[in-house]
Amino acid sequence: MKITQVEAIPFAIPYRKPLRFASGEVHTAEHVLVRVHTDDGIVGVAEAPPRPFTYGETQASIVAVLEQLFAPQVVGLSLLEREELHARLGRTVGNPVAKAALDMAVWDALGRTLDVGVTELLGGYTDRMRVCHMLGFDEPAAMVDEAQRMRDTHGITTFKVKVGRRPVALDTAVVRALRENLGEDVELYVDGNRGWTASESARAMREMADLGLLFAEELCPADDVLGRRWLVSQVDVPFIADESAVTAADVTREVLGGSATAISIKVARTGFTHSQRVHHLAEGLGLEVVLGNQIDGQLGSLCGVAFGAAFRLTSRRAGELSNFLDLSDDLLAEPLEISDGELVIRPGAGLGAELDPGKLAHYRQDQ
Numbered sequence: 001m002k003i004t005q006v007e008a009i010p011f012a013i014p015y016r017k018p019l020r021f022a023s024g025e026v027h028t029a030e031h032v033l034v035r036v037h038t039d040d041g042i043v044g045v046a047e048a049p050p051r052p053f054t055y056g057e058t059q060a061s062i063v064a065v066l067e068q069l070f071a072p073q074v075v076g077l078s079l080l081e082r083e084e085l086h087a088r089l090g091r092t093v094g095n096p097v098a099k100a101a102l103d104m105a106v107w108d109a110l111g112r113t114l115d116v117g118v119t120e121l122l123g124g125y126t127d128r129m130r131v132c133h134m135l136g137f138d139e140p141a142a143m144v145d146e147a148q149r150m151r152d153t154h155g156i157t158t159f160k161v162k163v164g165r166r167p168v169a170l171d172t173a174v175v176r177a178l179r180e181n182l183g184e185d186v187e188l189y190v191d192g193n194r195g196w197t198a199s200e201s202a203r204a205m206r207e208m209a210d211l212g213l214l215f216a217e218e219l220c221p222a223d224d225v226l227g228r229r230w231l232v233s234q235v236d237v238p239f240i241a242d243e244s245a246v247t248a249a250d251v252t253r254e255v256l257g258g259s260a261t262a263i264s265i266k267v268a269r270t271g272f273t274h275s276q277r278v279h280h281l282a283e284g285l286g287l288e289v290v291l292g293n294q295i296d297g298q299l300g301s302l303c304g305v306a307f308g309a310a311f312r313l314t315s316r317r318a319g320e321l322s323n324f325l326d327l328s329d330d331l332l333a334e335p336l337e338i339s340d341g342e343l344v345i346r347p348g349a350g351l352g353a354e355l356d357p358g359k360l361a362h363y364r365q366d367q
């Protein structure tokens, strides 16, 4: 069970259409495939999606920190020494996405070694999640069309709408058009990626008061401390902290400070080990939790559903698991499928992911 090698392989796959939101846009999935090898001949895999506008990491920085710092620190450790592994990674500040992918590849390798699925190792609550689809900025008619296509093709009935543009009417018109065209049965919530001020957010929420929103996420910056507390105190739906509350300590700070009343867990930035800690904290505090998406590919989405299905709290709400549908291709040998609004975990050991060697050879950028 000893780690013998860590590989960090950059690859690039274009999106069919870019995803745009208040803090950035993504045209190509320039991700990093992480492979952890052990002395038993096992290989665990995971995917790191760099998001420089949120966490400061790039594809090149993730490859560099994994190859130069983290690989030498973890080679020789057993897959069971995860506390020690994280103590070593923790000597380097930041780099959450690189650390998360390494962590998830270790869990995958452990599951494969023990011949047990990662979901069962983590908690084993269920084998599936309802799926929420994220709608990026566009004209109202195009966003309604996309939502209808997702409902008709995949049975998805929960939508997260990206907001945060100016004037706020650009976005409130979209949410109103979605409610009017899709009816009362769909679940809608909004994510501002810090694009609005607190007062713009309050105005937008008042304008949408009759639209039955489920949540509001990160509408204004958490660093506008008093403005954000003021906003959260008057919004009458759970206010999700996403990029402002990555670690368990961040969650504690934001929630006790009155800057959030719910949280997003993204395995792409906290792996399985730290996502577990955030989950347990949220459970103890009685917070609503949404399983978020960092614009993950299929392997990343498989990691998301493997974690989300493991716990009652994370599987209660639809998980954001559908962004891979917009990619022009992917690395998995057998593509993920969302049907009847659900994504099911892969049976088998670890994450149950098998990569297509031809596709990896085609999309990798280091050879």
Ligand code: MUC
Binding pocket: 021, 051, 054, 191, 193, 242, 292, 293, 294, 295
């Ligand atoms: C989200 O929930 O904010 C956009 C950027 C990112 O890192 O995640 C997405 C979705």
Ligand code: MG
Binding pocket: 191, 193, 217, 218, 242, 243, 264
């Ligand atoms: Mg968000």
